[in-house]
Amino acid sequence: MSTTSTWTVAGMTCGHCVASVSEEITELDGVEHVDVVLETGAVTVTSTAPLDPASVRIAVEEAGYALT
Ligand code: 9UX
Secondary structure (H helix, E strand, C coil), X not given: CCEEEEEEEECXXXXXXXXXXXXXXXXXXXXXXXXXXXXXXXXXXXXXCCCCHHHHHHHHHHHCCEEC
């Protein structure tokens, strides 16, 4: 069964930012779907198991942004 989690990412200002964050999070183990709302920074992730917050943080930072 899938699980959904929502995170908030600071600093995204354009569609390329959204693409970068989506790509990094998609690479995490078990991730099935990533939805990013640019205006709010809300990132909703569907995955096969609960995500490790530290892994999400690293992925977001690798894209050049930060979790709030
Ligand atoms: Mo363009 Mo989004 O530099 O940071 S990728 S605004």
